[in-house]
Amino acid sequence: MNAIETENLTKRYKTKTAVSGLSLSVHEGELFSLLGVNGAGKTTTIRMLSCLSKPTDGECYICGHNCVTEQSAVKGLVGISPQDTAVAENLSVLENLRLMCGIYGYSPEKANRRIDEMTELFRMSEVANSRAKTLSGGWKRKLSIAMALISEPKVLFLDEPTLGLDVLARRELWNVVEELKSKITIVLTTHYMEEAEALSDRIAIMIDGSLAALGTLSELEAQSGESGLENTFVKIAGEFGKGA
Amino acid sequence: MNKAVAFSSRNFKEIIRDPLSYIFCLGFPLVMLAVMTLVNDGIPEEAGMTIFRIDNLAGGIAVFGLTFIMLFTCLSVAKDRSGAFLVRLYATPMTSGSFILGYVLPTSLLAVLQLITTLAASFVVSLITGIELNTLGLLLTLLSLLPTVIMLIACGLLFGTLFSEKAAPGLCSIVISLASFLGGVWFDADGVGGVLLDICNALPFYHAVKAARMASALDFDGYLPHLLITLAYAVVITAASVIVFKHKMKADLQ
Ligand SMILES: Nc1ncnc2c1ncn2[C@@H]1O[C@H](COP(=O)(O)OP(=O)(O)OP(=O)(O)O)[C@@H](O)[C@H]1O
Ligand SMILES: [Mg+2]
Numbered sequence: 001m002n003a004i005e006t007e008n009l010t011k012r013y014k015t016k017t018a019v020s021g022l023s024l025s026v027h028e029g030e031l032f033s034l035l036g037v038n039g040a041g042k043t044t045t046i047r048m049l050s051c052l053s054k055p056t057d058g059e060c061y062i063c064g065h066n067c068v069t070e071q072s073a074v075k076g077l078v079g080i081s082p083q084d085t086a087v088a089e090n091l092s093v094l095e096n097l098r099l100m101c102g103i104y105g106y107s108p109e110k111a112n113r114r115i116d117e118m119t120e121l122f123r124m125s126e127v128a129n130s131r132a133k134t135l136s137g138g139w140k141r142k143l144s145i146a147m148a149l150i151s152e153p154k155v156l157f158l159d160e161p162t163l164g165l166d167v168l169a170r171r172e173l174w175n176v177v178e179e180l181k182s183k184i185t186i187v188l189t190t191h192y193m194e195e196a197e198a199l200s201d202r203i204a205i206m207i208d209g210s211l212a213a214l215g216t217l218s219e220l221e222a223q224s225g226e227s228g229l230e231n232t233f234v235k236i237a238g239e240f241g242k243g244a
Numbered sequence: 245m246n247k248a249v250a251f252s253s254r255n256f257k258e259i260i261r262d263p264l265s266y267i268f269c270l271g272f273p274l275v276m277l278a279v280m281t282l283v284n285d286g287i288p289e290e291a292g293m294t295i296f297r298i299d300n301l302a303g304g305i306a307v308f309g310l311t312f313i314m315l316f317t318c319l320s321v322a323k324d325r326s327g328a329f330l331v332r333l334y335a336t337p338m339t340s341g342s343f344i345l346g347y348v349l350p351t352s353l354l355a356v357l358q359l360i361t362t363l364a365a366s367f368v369v370s371l372i373t374g375i376e377l378n379t380l381g382l383l384l385t386l387l388s389l390l391p392t393v394i395m396l397i398a399c400g401l402l403f404g405t406l407f408s409e410k411a412a413p414g415l416c417s418i419v420i421s422l423a424s425f426l427g428g429v430w431f432d433a434d435g436v437g438g439v440l441l442d443i444c445n446a447l448p449f450y451h452a453v454k455a456a457r458m459a460s461a462l463d464f465d466g467y468l469p470h471l472l473i474t475l476a477y478a479v480v481i482t483a484a485s486v487i488v489f490k491h492k493m494k495a496d497l498q
Contacts, residue, residue, distance in 0.1 A: 050335045054498055072337055080335045086328035088254055090261040095254075102250020103336050131261075147332065 001064050003028045003155050003185035004049060008058035011044050011209075018044040020209035021058070026202075028063075028154075029182045033196040034189045035233060036206035042189040043083055045206070046157045049187070050080045062155055079153030081145045083160050083189075089133040093124055093143055096132055097150055104151045118146040122176060138169030145176070155185045162195060174198060193230040203229070205236050212240040247338050251346030255320055259350065265316060269354060273309035273362045277301065281369050295432050298375050302366035303385055303456030304429035307392060307449065309362050311420040313355045314396040314403075315413065321347055321404025322412040334497060340490045347404075348397055355393040359386050377460060384459040388471055392452040395478035402485040405492050423449040448477035 004026035011019040019041040026032045034042045047053035049060055051071045059066065065073040087096050097118055101111035119125050122142045127135060132143060145161060158177070162170040170192075177199055180186060190196055196203055197217060205213045205220075213220055213236045221227055224235040259265050284296035294300055324330045333343075363382045370377035399419065403412050424430060427449030433441050444450035455470040 052331060052335055052497060075335060075337045078335065080332065082328045082331050084328035086332040088258065088329060090258045091254060095257065099250055099254045100336075102253070103247050103333065103338055105246045144332075151336070 001028070002026060002061075003030070003063055004032075004187070005061040005064075006045075006049075006058065007060070009045070009048060009055055009060050010057035011041070011048060011053065012056040017209050019048070019055075019206075022206075022209075022211055023058075024204060024211060024214060026155075026185060026187065028185055030201045031177070031181050031186045031188065031199055033200040033203045034187060034206060035191075035193075035196055035203060036189075037237070040206040041209040042206060043159055044209075046080065046159055046187065046189065049155075050078045050157055051075055052080075076151075077154045078157065079148035079151055079155070080157045081141075081148040081159065081161055083163070085137075085140045085144045087132040087140060087143050087147065090131060092129050092131055093135070093139075094119075094128050096143060096147055100147045100150045114150050114152075118150050121149075121179065122146050123172075138165050138172075141165060141169075142173065142176075145173075149180075153184065155187070156180070158186060158188045160189055160191065162190065162192065170195070193228075193233060197229045205233060207237055207240045210240075212236055245342075247336075248342040248345035248349070251333070251338070251342060252349040255346055256350035256353065259316055259320065259354065265354075268312045269309070269316060269358050270361055272312065273305050273358070274365055276308065277305050277362065277365055277369065280305070281373065285373075293432070295430070298366055298370045298373055299377060299461060300457055302363060302370075302377060302382070303460050304424075304427070304453050305366065306359055306362050306385060306389055306456055307427055307453050308420075308424045308429050309358050310355055310389065310392055310396050311416075311423045313351055313358065313393070314400040315416040315420065316354070317347060317351045317397050317400025318404040318407075318412050318416050319409075320351075321401055322407060322409040325404070326409040334493070340493045343493070344401065344486060344489055347401055351397050351400065352393060355397065356386075359389060359393075378462060381460040381462045384462070385456045388455045388459040389452065391471070391475040391478040392448070392456075395448060395452075395474060395481050398478065398482040398485040402481065402488055405485070405489045422447075426450060427453040429453055448474050 002025040006022050006024055009019055009022040022045060034045065036042050044053065048055050049062065049067060051067055051074050054068060061067065062074045062077050067074050088099060091099065094115060097115045098111060101114060119128055124142060127139050132140060141161060145158065148156060162173055188199065202216050203220060204211060213223060217229060220232045224232045226232045226235045280296045280301055281298060287293050363386060367377055367382060403415055407415055426444050426447050428444055433444045433450060451470040451473040455467060455474060458464065458467045
């Protein structure tokens with residue numbers, strides 16, 4: 001079974017079609033990157049897949065469960081690290097993690113085990129007792145992702161996880177993502193081409209809400225006749241714009 | 245229920261870790277209590293003005309303090325709605341009921357703590373000024389104000405849901421001023437009478453203050469209607485806030 005399946009997925013707002021007829025599938029354990037310029041519809045797609053927004057048209061499924069009609073099943077399967085860092089500012093790192101455990105109804109033992117695992121995975125012990133509002137952008141982002149992971153999701157959505165991070169913090173986060181790869185399915189959005197290149201199994205390029213290209217890096221390179229993801233992206237975006 | 249408890253504890257911590265909560269929820273009512281007691285001290289007995297005497301002031305300040313709990317409830321909700329944190333929680337199996345309980349439980353606890361503090365302070369003032377306040381009366385004052393606690397917290401939830409983080413505080417301060425004025429905390433509404441008294445009568449605040457003052461004086465002649473009116477307002481506003489919150493949450497997830 002595919003981890004994610006969308007069929008003609010569409011989201012129309014009053015004046016704008018944010019996502020238009022998106023059909024794709026993401027395999028289990030895959031790291032799937034969604035690329036596209038600002039406003040291409042990446043976040044909207046993720047919102048529909050994590051029950052934060054209802055499709056205007058089409059269907060989407062997480063591990064076979066319909067995102068509209070089987071919301072509670074889907075919510076139990078997905079974790080989301082929103083584009084804007086989403087942490088409780090006046091709570092410490094540990095308290096934030098404990099909060100998520102409480103919301104998922106974990107026993108104290110299970111909560112402690114998961115909190116230990118997350119602090120280790122993100123090497124967060126030095127900031128464990130710091131209030132979130134005092135953390136640097138990098139730590140906050142790590143905490144935000146840890147909060148999405150703590151519920152052991154089958155599918156993790158990372159919406160621009162490395163936005164605004166310095167080179168070292170970004171590399172550290174890449175390492176964490178590498179460790180998670182193949183254990184869970186990850187959908188990543190990013191504006192950094194080298195990031196998508198380094199991490200992805202397959203890449204989808206969205207333009208104006210539609211799927212412009214989909215494949216592994218080498219498939220996309222072959223398709224566009226360019227080398228490197230950046231050149232490939234520019235070429236595909238340019239051709240799509242001409243209505244090719 | 246677990247979810248509501250986890251979310252409550254987060255909201256409780258967020259509020260008690262904000263120094264402003266102490267200034268407004270505890271400091272301000274206590275300062276007003278002290279100031280008005282001093283003012284009362286300066287009023288000559290012949291003037292016959294007893295509105296700031298501790299037996300009248302205690303119930304008034306208690307209601308006044310509770311309006312700040314409304315402000316903090318409103319701010320918690322509005323702040324959460326403006327950030328991405330609530331979005332993250334929307335993607336968990338949390339229901340709207342757990343959200344509402346999560347906001348209401350910790351603020352109710354704060355409200356009761358605040359009432360205990362202001363009423364205890366009033367008792368101390370009564371000892372100093374030699375005007376008798378009865379401990380049983382103060383306990384009954386606290387109980388009489390429980391519907392008001394619920395009503396004001398529901399107001400906070402309603403305003404926090406409907407208005408942005410920027411608009412909500414301004415709106416709340418209008419309600420705070422109106423509540424303490426039209427509640428007859430700062431002037432003798434019964435003595436003034438007329439249209440002003442009619443307006444006071446139509447709103448819940450006057451009845452809340454009345455019920456509190458009568459309970460503290462152990463004077464239950466005509467007490468029940470005041471209590472029932474605050475209770476009715478509490479039920480209606482709570483229902484409205486729950487409906488609006490659920491509706492808004494559904495709309496956010498469209
Ligand atoms: N609630 C909304 N109402 C109206 N239009 C919206 C709404 N949400 C998003 N849009 C529009 O839908 C389009 C796609 O937005 P989306 O946030 O999905 O883009 P994105 O690919 O995530 O962009 P970015 O890289 O800037 O994060 C944009 O034009 C946006 O303005
Ligand atoms: Mg986005």
